[in-house]
Amino acid sequence: MTQQSYNVAVVGATGAVGEKMLETLDNKNFPIKELHLLSSKRSAGKEMEFKGETYVVQEATPESFEGIDIALFSAGGSVSKKLAPEAVKKGAVVVDNTSAYRMDPEVPLVVPEVNESDIQTHNGIIANPNCSTIQMVASLKPIQDEFGLSRVIVSTYQAVSGAGTEAVEELRTQSQAFLDGEDLHAELLPVSGDKHHYPIAFNALPQIDTFEDNDYTFEEMKMINETKKIMHDNEIKVSATCVRLPFFTSHAESVYVEVDKTDVTTDELKQVIGQADGVELEDDPANQVYPTPLASAGRSEVFVGRIRKDLDVENGYHLWVVSDNLLKGAAWNSVQIAESLIKNNWL
Amino acid sequence: MTQQSYNVAVVGATGAVGEKMLETLDNKNFPIKELHLLSSKRSAGKEMEFKGETYVVQEATPESFEGIDIALFSAGGSVSKKLAPEAVKKGAVVVDNTSAYRMDPEVPLVVPEVNESDIQTHNGIIANPNCSTIQMVASLKPIQDEFGLSRVIVSTYQAVSGAGTEAVEELRTQSQAFLDGEDLHAELLPVSGDKHHYPIAFNALPQIDTFEDNDYTFEEMKMINETKKIMHDNEIKVSATCVRLPFFTSHAESVYVEVDKTDVTTDELKQVIGQADGVELEDDPANQVYPTPLASAGRSEVFVGRIRKDLDVENGYHLWVVSDNLLKGAAWNSVQIAESLIKNNWL
Structure with a gap:
């Protein structure tokens, strides 16, 4: 056949x-x-x-x-x-x-x-x-299924390739200019078509996409609204701060979550995340094992590491989530x- | 005299x-x-x-x-x-x-x-x-004084100069090698003397200082413990995720806070932060005004922007705090x- x-x-x-x-x-x-x-x-x-x-x-x-x-x-x-x-x-x-x-x-x-x-x-x-949403919800789904998910606070570390090939070229050109001691010309980032442009080389820009009336960027609102829609739960509290950074490939995310179930151990959390489809656990602090953008580039999985319990809040946990923004994203x-x-x- | x-x-x-x-x-x-x-x-x-x-x-x-x-x-x-x-x-x-x-x-x-x-x-x-603590508590103090401060969750974006002049040289050398299509040699970062070294150029490393037994890094524990000591309040809930990034100068921080007072407007928050000693408000999203590491380098102030209310949690607010890590830090x-x-x- x-x-x-x-x-x-x-x-x-x-x-x-x-x-x-x-x-x-x-x-x-x-x-x-x-x-x-x-x-x-x-x-x-x-x-x-x-x-x-x-x-x-x-x-x-x-x-x-x-x-x-x-x-x-x-x-x-x-x-x-x-x-x-x-x-x-x-x-x-x-x-x-x-x-x-x-x-x-x-x-x-x-x-x-x-x-x-x-x-x-x-x-x-x-x-x-949206790229930054995809990798986050992939890492959150096993948590939601097993322990219930009530809250997410994410700060992103996003690669320039999310802004297209011209942004990649802008980072490359500016980086060389900076190393040569020359002036940096910003013509595209943070947002093509917005009023002002700032250098991305050796810098961090806390703006991805344009600002909404509530002072969140559209990228931040995408992460907030899309997460609720994909996870079928409008009650999950989600907030996001999205930052463009001077690397080419893969977004990283510092994610704080609160779960419904009490007394979940980090070992249980690691086990559940490690068994999830499309997600790979890279979490061994004693051996300095954690995901990074460079190591994740070109791979299809969502990588999760730095899993640890909040020191003050029962049911609070921190994760570090990295994935190739052009592939899984x-x-x-x-x-x-x-x-x-x-x-x-x-x- | x-x-x-x-x-x-x-x-x-x-x-x-x-x-x-x-x-x-x-x-x-x-x-x-x-x-x-x-x-x-x-x-x-x-x-x-x-x-x-x-x-x-x-x-x-x-x-x-x-x-x-x-x-x-x-x-x-x-x-x-x-x-x-x-x-x-x-x-x-x-x-x-x-x-x-x-x-x-x-x-x-x-x-x-x-x-x-x-x-x-x-x-x-x-x-x-610690550098990352200083700029954060400078921005939090006016909030604590005026509204009471009960909770802090911070994700950092830290410059390599915090790891010394050799780390600065490593970023410079690796960046040029990357742009030339050559292999990157990592000999120092994330932590001089630790077992493994990873490239910092065009990358993000979720490790600053060595890991403690609780899987937090020493840098993260410094931010947590020092904040409570400086602010004279062991009851403030503080958690931190510290990340080294490929820029030379100034740390940035995505800070989430919860205050005691109810119904604080973002305008009130901006006013209080803008009047604080050593702190400069740079917050006008409509005109794309917010602090960045490059623009803050060489200046003594702590710059705060992107101030906005959490969309779900009453008394929750988000800030973006940037300062020259070698100066105020x-x-x-x-x-x-x-x-x-x-x-x-x-x-």
């Missing part, structure tokens, strides 16, 4: 996440019949390799989705808002990696290790959560959703 | 903090009669400039403190343990910037903006707190203590 294969479109193929989508589809041997690489008009015509073949990137239009089974979108919210409904009309199922539909009550927001079954409620679009989670659509006949 | 002047010794003059001590004594026009620069045997003989004059660094011995009024120690805990009592015997008052005496109940641990009057209880030694706080000794006749 031949395995069924599918016509797949990648929208935003030339971007930082798009490239990782192709790598992941290749590495995971996704059953592709035809692959269509789509982009903005500006990037159309570019050639990209996939499994040894050369593909010419086409401009994404409503007609691009004719005959497509699965469309992986990662070209910005405005592109998704315009083209995802067109793709659905043509019969494709869209996995959208932008914030366009994440909080839409009609659209499931999915991290397969946490809420895979939500996928089957889709009406053509499934949203991929974006491309790999999207491809996982696509795999689940096929495996469960939910297309 | 001539202002009185004093014989001052700087122990560890050639280190990262020692150099900042000299800069600060100069900038603040500290009333120096004779300046003695002391170091380990290894660095003795080195020449250093102060106010246009050249000084030859001498090896620190018990005899070095003959006739010294004020000795500023910053040459590591073992040097302080050995020589601070000798300096006191010779009649000097020691301001010690190591962890050697900080938790000694006989030794005041002082941030002048917070607990200046503790200085007068000294028996010859006054301890300068070390040299400037030590010199402030010395100034207070003189001004208040507490020598």
Whole structure:
């Protein structure tokens, strides 16, 4: 029996996440019949390799989705808002990696290790959560299941690749300028299109995405709202402080949690986290074992370490959560959703 | 009337903090009669400039403190343990910037903006707190005074200069190697003398100082214990996660606090923090105004921004606190203590 294969479109193929989508589809041997690489008009015509073949990137239009089974979108919210409904009309199922539909009550927001079954409620679009949310909820799910979860306070340590390939280039250029004793030119970060830009090289910027009226950034509100939606619990108290840092790959998170169950030992917590799908325990302080962004880059798992009990608050625990923001935080989670659509006949 | 002047010794003059001590004594026009620069045997003989004059660094011995009024120690805990009592015997008052005496109940641990009057209880030694503690308690003191403070959860973003000049060189060398596509050699960080070393360039290391038996690092326990001692309240719940990051100067801190008073507005909080001694409010999200490590380097103040109310917890607030770890975090706080000794006749 031949395995069924599918016509797949990648929208935003030339971007930082798009490239990782192709790598992941290749590495995971996704059953592709035809692959269509789509982009903005500006990037159309570019050639990209996939499994040894050369593909010419086409401009994404409503007609691009004719005959497509699965469309992986990662070209910005405005592109998704315009083209995802067109793709659905043509019969494709869209996995959208932008914030366009994440909080839409009609659209499931999915991290397969946490809420895979939500996928089957889709009406053509499934949203991929924000990168910093995905890795956090993957580490929180086993805690919620086993001990109950009432509170989360997270401070993030986020890589520049989350802001796209131009931000990666800005960090590289500024870092070299700094080492050469030259002036730093900031033209992009913290937020492309915002009023002011600040150097990221050898610095820390406590702003990711634009500010909301409540003085939280949109990134912080994404972590707060998406966590509640994915974990199916609007009562969990969640707060977030999101910080952009001068490294290229992987987000790290200092996460404080309070659980419902009393007298949970850190050994129990470690055991539960260590057994969770997609999560790897790296926690041995005596031997200086803990996750770091550099060591986690290029890997699909969510790594958790520094697990310890709060010294004052019964039921309070601290974790350090690290994952490749372009893989589990974006491309790999999207491809996982696509795999689940096929495996469960939910297309 | 001539202002009185004093014989001052700087122990560890050639280190990262020692150099900042000299800069600060100069900038603040500290009333120096004779300046003695002391170091380990290894660095003795080195020449250093102060106010246009050249000084030859001498090896620190018990005899070095003959006739010294004020000795500023910053040459590591073992040097302080050995020589601070000798300096006191010779009649000097020691301001010690190591962890050697900080938790000694006989030794005041002082941030002048917070607990200046503790200085007068000294028996010859006054301890300068850990850098990451100093800037945090400076920002918390006005909150404690005005609203009562019951809880603190901090995640730090700490510069490599806190680990000394060799760590600064390691970040510089590794950063250049990374940009050149070469392998990174880690020989020092996270902790000189610990078993394993990891690259800091374009990375984040969730270990500062060695691990204690409770799986917290010594740096984390310093923040927890010192905060309670300086703020004179063992009932404040404090927890800390300390992270070393790839920048040279200034520590940043994501601080969550709970206050006793109900219905405090963020405007009230901003007003109280903005009026506090040694603290500068930089908080205007609409105009992207918030403190960053690069912008705070070389300045003596503690900068506070991103002040906002927790979205779930009544009495919960979030702050972002940044300060130059070598100035307010070390040299400037030590010199402030010395100034207070003189001004208040507490020598």
